[in-house]
Amino acid sequence: MIIRIGGSGHRRGKSWNFLFTLGMFFVIGALWGFWSGTEAYQEELTQVDWPTTQATVTQVDRIREFSATRPSSRYYYDITYAYSVDGDVYTGFLEHQSAQASVGDTFQVKYNPQAPEQSTDILEPTKEYILGNGILCMAGITLVVMSVRRKKPRPQEP
Numbered sequence: 474m475i476i477r478i479g480g481s482g483h484r485r486g487k488s489w490n491f492l493f494t495l496g497m498f499f500v501i502g503a504l505w506g507f508w509s510g511t512e513a514y515q516e517e518l519t520q521v522d523w524p525t526t527q528a529t530v531t532q533v534d535r536i537r538e539f540s541a542t543r544p545s546s547r548y549y550y551d552i553t554y555a556y557s558v559d560g561d562v563y564t565g566f567l568e569h570q571s572a573q574a575s576v577g578d579t580f581q582v583k584y585n586p587q588a589p590e591q592s593t594d595i596l597e598p599t600k601e602y603i604l605g606n607g608i609l610c611m612a613g614i615t616l617v618v619m620s621v622r623r624k625k626p627r628p629q630e631p
Contacts, residue, residue, distance in 0.1 A: 492620035499613025503606040510602030517598035523583040525596065528556040528565065530578040550574060556582055558589040565592040 532553040539546045552567040552574050565582060585591040 492616045496613045496616030496620060499609050503610035503613060506602055506606035514598055517595055520583055520593060523585055525581050525583050526556050526558060527579050528554040528582040530574045530576055531555050533574050533576060558584055563590050567594060
C-alpha cells in the first residue's frame, strides 16, 4: 500500500500561488512604470528645442522625512531658483530633491520660449525607466512562468 501525502496536486518548493502573485505584481508594476515613464518622456520630447539659461538658487528648504517602517529619517530639499529671459526674471521650483544645494549655486535650466515662466531642470529626455521596467517585467514574467510550470502535476508512478 502506498500513501501519498498531498495527493496529485502536491507541489514542490514554494507555493505556486506566491510565485504567481509576486510575478503579477512585478508585471503590473512594470506596465505602470512604462505608462508613466512614457508620458514623462513624451513631455520631455516636446522640450527638446527649448533654449537653456543659467538659473540661480534663491531659497532652499531642508525637510526631514521619517520612515514609518524603520526608526530612521533622511533629508530632502525643496529648491527655489530664479532665471532671466530677455531681461525679465522668472522663478522655478524643484520639489523633493535628494541633492543638497546652497543659495547662490547656479545650474542650467531649459525654458519654454513661448511661455518663459515654464522651465525644467531636465536638459535631455531620459530613458532610464525603459531598462528598469524591462528588468522588472522580465522578472515578473519569469516568476509567472515558473509558477505555472510548478503547478502542473508530475506524472505519478503506478
